[in-house]
Amino acid sequence: MRSSQVFVTVLCMSGLALAACSSQEAAPEPSASPTVAPSESMSPSATPSPEPTPSLPVKPLREVTFAPVDPGMLGMHVAGAQEGDWPSDAVPVESLRLWDTGTSWLQIEATRGRYEWGSLDTALETAADAGVTDVLMVLGPTPVWNASSLKGVQYPVAGAASEPKSVQAWDVFVTAVVDRYAGQITAYQIWNEASLKMFWQGSPEQMADLTERAYRIIKERDPQALVVGASTTVRLLGAFERFFPAYVEELSARDWPVDALAVHSYPSGAQGPLDRARNLRLVRHTLDRLNAPAVPVWDTELNYGLAGPGDVPRGEIVGDQATSWVVRTYLDSMRFGVGRTYFYIWTPEPYELLGMQMTNDSGAAAGLRVVSDWLVGGEWGGCEISGLVNTCVVRKDGEVSELLWADVGEGQVTGLPEGAEACTALGACQVVGEDGSIVVDDVPVRVFPARDVVEVGS
Numbered sequence: 001m002r003s004s005q006v007f008v009t010v011l012c013m014s015g016l017a018l019a020a021c022s023s024q025e026a027a028p029e030p031s032a033s034p035t036v037a038p039s040e041s042m043s044p045s046a047t048p049s050p051e052p053t054p055s056l057p058v059k060p061l062r063e064v065t066f067a068p069v070d071p072g073m074l075g076m077h078v079a080g081a082q083e084g085d086w087p088s089d090a091v092p093v094e095s096l097r098l099w100d101t102g103t104s105w106l107q108i109e110a111t112r113g114r115y116e117w118g119s120l121d122t123a124l125e126t127a128a129d130a131g132v133t134d135v136l137m138v139l140g141p142t143p144v145w146n147a148s149s150l151k152g153v154q155y156p157v158a159g160a161a162s163e164p165k166s167v168q169a170w171d172v173f174v175t176a177v178v179d180r181y182a183g184q185i186t187a188y189q190i191w192n193e194a195s196l197k198m199f200w201q202g203s204p205e206q207m208a209d210l211t212e213r214a215y216r217i218i219k220e221r222d223p224q225a226l227v228v229g230a231s232t233t234v235r236l237l238g239a240f241e242r243f244f245p246a247y248v249e250e251l252s253a254r255d256w257p258v259d260a261l262a263v264h265s266y267p268s269g270a271q272g273p274l275d276r277a278r279n280l281r282l283v284r285h286t287l288d289r290l291n292a293p294a295v296p297v298w299d300t301e302l303n304y305g306l307a308g309p310g311d312v313p314r315g316e317i318v319g320d321q322a323t324s325w326v327v328r329t330y331l332d333s334m335r336f337g338v339g340r341t342y343f344y345i346w347t348p349e350p351y352e353l354l355g356m357q358m359t360n361d362s363g364a365a366a367g368l369r370v371v372s373d374w375l376v377g378g379e380w381g382g383c384e385i386s387g388l389v390n391t392c393v394v395r396k397d398g399e400v401s402e403l404l405w406a407d408v409g410e411g412q413v414t415g416l417p418e419g420a421e422a423c424t425a426l427g428a429c430q431v432v433g434e435d436g437s438i439v440v441d442d443v444p445v446r447v448f449p450a451r452d453v454v455e456v457g458s
Contacts, residue, residue: 061454064381064393072134073330074368074376075300075342076358077101078127079351082119086130087346088360092372095134096127097300097342099192105173106141106160112169115176124184135184136228136300136342139174139214140191141199146170155198163202170210174217182222189300190214191230193264195243200230204243208250215257231262231300234279236309244283248290260296260339261287269305269312269355273328274407276302280336298340299333305355315355319363320426322356324443326367327425330375331403331444335383335392343368370425374403374446381453387411389440393453400453405444412439415451422447 072095078086082101087093098104103120110116120137127135144150146169147159154161164170177185190211194200200207207230215227229251232244244263251258263283267275283297304325305315317325326343333341345351346358356364374394381393381400388411392403404413414437416422423429425444432438438445 061452062384062393063456064453065457066379066381066395066455069334069375069378069380069394070339071376073333073340074372075136075298075340077301077342077345079345079347081123081126084122084126085348086126087358087365090360090369091346091358091365092368092376093130093132093346094376095136095340095342096123096132097136097138097189098123099138099301100345104138104141105170106143106157108177109143109173110145112143112145117180120181124181133184134186136187136189137177137181137185138189138192139177140210140230149201152201153198154201161197161199161201163200163206164210167210167213171213171217174214175221178218178221178225182225185225187226187228187259188214188218189228189231189262192301193233194230194247195232195239196236197239204246205250207247208254211251212254212257226259227257228298228300229258229261231264233264233266234282235266235268240282245286245290248287248292252290252292256293256295258295260298262298262300263338264301265299266302266306267304268309269307269315272304272317273325273332276304276329277332277336277407280332280338284336297336297338298342299338300340300342301344302329302341303344303354303356303358306353314353317356317364322363323367323370324425325356326364327370327374327444328405328442329367330371331390331392331405334375334380335390367425374401386413389413393450399448400450401446401448402450403444403446404438404440406441408442410439410441412437413447416447417449417451420447420449 074092074094075097076091076093077097077099081096081098082103101119101123103123108115108117108120124135127133141160142162142164144157144159146164146166147162148165149162150158152161191207192199194207211229218225218227230247232240232247234240248261265276265279267279304317307314330341343358344354348359350357350359358364375396378394378396381395383390383392388406388409390405390407391413394401394403416432416436416438418432418434418436420432421429422432422438422445430438432447
């Protein structure tokens with residue numbers, strides 16, 4: 001049954017100019033005295049009765065349903081985790097994706113039947129020492145001895161992108177991994193960027209087969225572990241359309257042997273968060289068109305400024321721009337129902353491949369700290385668009401805030417509580433005046449307390 005309760009967000013806080021505890025309603029202007037016709041007779045002492053003042057329409061309160069934010073939403077790749085390297089506390093990490101760490105099937109079973117667990121053991125120990133126990137391991141690619149083809153450009157070596165000659169060998173490897181790391185590895189991803197031929201030369205049907213086989217083994221041996229589908233890139237539209245819809249349909253035919261689907265939402269080297277949001281919208285429209293069930297979607301690899309496609313040069317995003325883009329990235333993930341976003345990649349020194357560095361002292365790391373403060377451990381109440389402005393609601397530690405930003409240009413937001421504090425992702429704050437309005441641009445703003453909402457739930 002649908003139930004509702006008014007959740008009043010205006011709080012009286014002594015000594016802080018964060019809220020006003022008085023009524024926000026404006027007093028009606030006095031009505032003008034009616035004009036009396038000369039022929040009408042009135043007693044000099046009589047006071048004419050004013051005509052009723054028309055009532056202003058009352059805007060209904062916004063209805064929201066709060067849902068917990070995924071505790072692993074702040075995902076990261078960590079260069080050198082397999083050698084003991086890890087970010088400083090300036091880079092908040094809630095979950096780790098193991099890719100480009102020498103911890104896949106290709107490296108672990110480089111010789112058939114002989115497992116080299118050292119790099120994976122060290123990576124897990126390094127993460128655990130930093131307090132991170134939420135780990136996503138990418139299982140593929142194919143070891144050379146089991147490759148069905150050595151032709152074409154394949155990453156990182158010839159044979160890695162080919163379909164396995166023996167799928168039974170895949171079963172044996174997945175079994176060995178899960179038996180060894182049950183309770184330590186919390187999620188397994190089938191393959192990396194299977195929409196690109198350099199990572200997967202097989203068909204969507206073959207990838208769905210590997211997915212189903214791994215799902216059965218993982219759930220039998222470690223039921224709490226999650227199975228994440230092979231990731232697909234979005235910025236190369238032809239590759240996306242060739243692989244993703246067919247893969248989703250094959251998963252549907254197998255009764256959805258995944259706990260989450262995965263995309264990589266990199267925009268082109270010249271594009272930013274708005275273009276990345278369009279990529280996520282395309283994913284959502286595709287899933288709707290295919291009548292896919294409400295399977296969670298994770299963005300398991302992302303950065304900005306990566307050169308390409310084609311001749312598009314590498315971009316560079318630093319400082320305040322990087323901070324703002326990271327915050328917008330996670331807000332866009334939330335509004336499009338993407339529970340986790342894994343940035344690629346923390347490095348101890350700048351990495352020239354990427355346009356946005358994730359070093360300890362980077363502007364991007366500052367953005368992660370803002371997201372941690374605003375969202376991690378909170379509850380998401382959804383978003384609306386008013387004019388040019390996205391208005392999203394979040395509840396954290398029992399307090400409701402609004403997160404506002406414009407995709408392009410500027411927009412005015414009205415009806416905010418007088419005395420509320422509005423702080424941008426860059427740390428600039430203002431107090432909302434008696435007119436209850438502020439102007440926002442593409443830098444996200446957190447307003448506390450929020451306008452009143454009605455919490456609804458089933």
